[in-house]
Amino acid sequence: MLYFQLHKENTIPLYEQLYIGIKNAITSKQLEVGARLPSKRELAEFFTISQTTVELAYSQLLAEGYITSKPRVGYFVEEIDELPLIYAKQQSVKFQQVKGERPSYAIDFSSAKIDEDAFPFTLWRKYAKDVLDMPFKHLLQTGERQGELALRIEIANYLHQSRGIQCSPEQIVIGSGTEQLLPMILKLFGDHAKLALENPGYSPIPRTQLKQIAIPIAVDTDGLIVEQLQRTDANIVYVTPSHQFPTGAVLSANRRTQLLKWAAQAPNRYIIEDDYDSEFRYIGKPIPALQGLDQHDRVIYLSTFTKSLMPSLRVAYFVLPPSLVKRYRENFNYYSSTVPRFEQHILANFMKDGHFSKHLNRMRKIYRKKHDKLIEIFSTYYPQIQISGDAAGTNILITFAHAQSETELQQLALKHQIYILPLSNFFVTPQNTTERVFLLGFGNLPLTEIATKIHQLMQIWGISKKA
Incomplete structure (x- = not known):
């Protein structure tokens, strides 16, 4: 038994x-x-x-x-x-506990952060619950290759109203991030794609497989130096004209004209316009999108909901010129959108009912207050520090002289649980400079704590405070 x-x-x-x-x-x-x-x-x-x-x-x-x-x-x-x-x-065998890829910091000056407390959780939850209901059971099946039509319609309406862009939903392709969409765009041009990138520029791009083929083009206070681009054999250029990342420069009107002329002067030349952080502008009027000025169908418009809603949503999109739509469908007839259909419909309904525009208006006011507070602190207590890139977005550049290198200063901050990145991290090619330049993000910093956190960083770096 x-x-x-x-x-x-x-x-x-x-x-x-x-x-x-x-x-x-x-x-x-x-x-x-x-x-x-x-x-x-x-x-x-x-x-x-x-x-x-x-x-x-x-x-x-x-x-x-x-x-x-x-x-x-x-x-x-x-x-x-x-x-x-x-x-x-x-x-x-006992496995060691795996630590998270993204450690937490006492102070986080990352430019990728948003204000978590200001997100409309209650409203978003309502739309999520509505979509997770029987009438939407068809969303369990595979959706449209370019993304859900409902969301593409809302994006087209939003772009027309806010960025002056005329496009149809058929021109829009939805994906899960710039890092995924950019290689798709380049694939449209096959082996003939010769890509030029801003230098410094959006960091994940030169760090990917594009690093070996990318042609770096310098950036100054007026944005991408088009004359440098003209001296290369590039036929595609990736730019952030409305708010250059990470410098914050705006592509001047003269250079916008030069860039559009460059694209129109030869067949198969295109501009990829990443409209980064265009929603949050604090000085002057909103900068019109380059795509809205294009009369030769040479601009591919690219944007995300990373800053306007949340980074974890992973919804990005590009708008193709009509002449490239057929080529896209031939090249990507096997493709399925990488964004879950439920998430797309939640966002579409959120936009359709006007809540996205209301949320943006609210966030502009919140970020403007933080922006102004940041400028006030530096101008009042640290006049020796130069500020730039402060016209838009949720980060600024701080420039100062220091005996220690940028790497040493970054490591010193990390020892005190402070996260901040030097500008040198965003260059495609190494730069020799005596200035120390850092990217200081303020998106998720509580307004009431900004002064304390800035003073703490300055004290660690040994930068004296004005009496």
Whole structure:
């Protein structure tokens, strides 16, 4: 008979206890191969349990191959191959706890952060609940290749109203981020793509496979230096004209004209316009999108909801010129949108009911207050520090002289649990300069704590505070 007990007061179901007990007896060789197990009635009487409980346990053992059943004869122990010794040893290995890829900091000056407390959780939850309902069960199936039509319609309306862009939903392609969409755009041009990038520029791009083929073009206070671009054999250029990242420069009107002329002067030349941070501008009027000025269908417009809503949403999109739509569909007829359909419809409904525009208006006011507070602190207490890139966005550049290198200053900040990146991190090619330039993001800094956090960083770096 079986030498184990069942505990009826245990939270583990009786059939599971019975299954475990018999399985252990088989694997430990207490029950030999071919041994006949008690009948369901015998075992039920022995343990004072129902035959249904025994039947459930036997069914599980049968399914896993521990026993076999012979009709009108009974249940018998099946032969189980022993695990190799090396595998058995591996089961006892204790793995070290894996730490998160993104450590937390006491102070985080990352430019990628948003104000978490200002996000409309209650409203977003309502739209999420509405979509997760039976009328939307069709969203369980594969959606449209370019993204959900409902969302593409809302994006087209938003671009027309806020950025002066005329486009149809058929020109829009939705994906899960700039890093994913840019290689897709380049694939449209095959082996003929020769890409030029801003230097410094958006960091994930030169750090990917594009680094080997990218042609760096310098940036100054008027944005991309188009004259440098004209001296290269590039036929595609990636720019952030409305708010250059990371310098914050705005592409001047003269250079916008130069850039559009450059694209129109040769076939297969295109501009990829990343409209980074265009929603948040604090000085002057909103900068019109380059795509809205294009009369030759040479601008591919690219944007995301990273800053306007949340980085974790992972919704980005590009707008193709009409002449490239057919080419896109031929090249990507196998493609499926990488953004979940439910997320797309939540966002589409959120935009359709006007909440996206309201949220943006609210965030502009919140970020403007933080921006103004930041400028006030530096101008009042640290006049020796030069500020730039402060016309828009959720970060500024601070420039100052210091005996220590940017790397040493960054490491010194990290020792005090402060995250901040030097401008040198965003260059495609190394730069030699005596100035120390850092990118200081303020998106997720509480307004009431900005002064304290700035003073703390300055103190660590040994930068004196004006009395």
